[in-house]
Amino acid sequence: MIIKKGQMITFAEGEYSDYCVEALVCAIKEFNVKEKQAEWEGEHTELKVYKYRSRPRKEVKGTAFLPWLVSQGLVEDVDYIEIHTGSYGEVDIDIRRCRLTA
Numbered sequence: 001m002i003i004k005k006g007q008m009i010t011f012a013e014g015e016y017s018d019y020c021v022e023a024l025v026c027a028i029k030e031f032n033v034k035e036k037q038a039e040w041e042g043e044h045t046e047l048k049v050y051k052y053r054s055r056p057r058k059e060v061k062g063t064a065f066l067p068w069l070v071s072q073g074l075v076e077d078v079d080y081i082e083i084h085t086g087s088y089g090e091v092d093i094d095i096r097r098c099r100l101t102a
Contacts, residue, residue, distance in 0.1 A: 001034055003027045009075065011066050023066055025075040040068050 003009065007027045014020055044062035069075045079097070086092040 001032065003031055003033050003074075005030050008078065024078045024080050025066070025069075026078050027074060028076050029074060031074050036069065036072070036074065037065070040065055044068065 005027055009025050009027065010021050011023045011025070012019065012021045041058065044060055044064075045058045046061045047056045048059050049056045063071070066075075070077075082096045084092070084094045084096070
């Protein structure tokens with residue numbers, strides 16, 4: 001997948017109640033994210049096997065993916081404002097200024 005210069009990208013992790021957006025960045029030059037993922041994984045992850053798990057899993061052994069993309073000059077942090085409108089049908093407007101640094 002090609003990321004175009006100027007494309008806004010969110011980085012998220014977790015599932016269900018653990019899900020969160022960690023950062024909003026902007027691409028400062030075009031790049032192929034799958035190629036960069038493969039390059040990063042080769043340098044900064046390792047396959048671990050645990051006795052209690054049914055399958056091996058990849059774990060970070062160095063720099064995380066987003067800081068690595070920043071260090072490669074591919075993306076930069078974006079200042080933004082989050083407007084949270086509430087939850088579970090209850091209106092509760094909350095405005096926050098955000099900058100999530102890699």
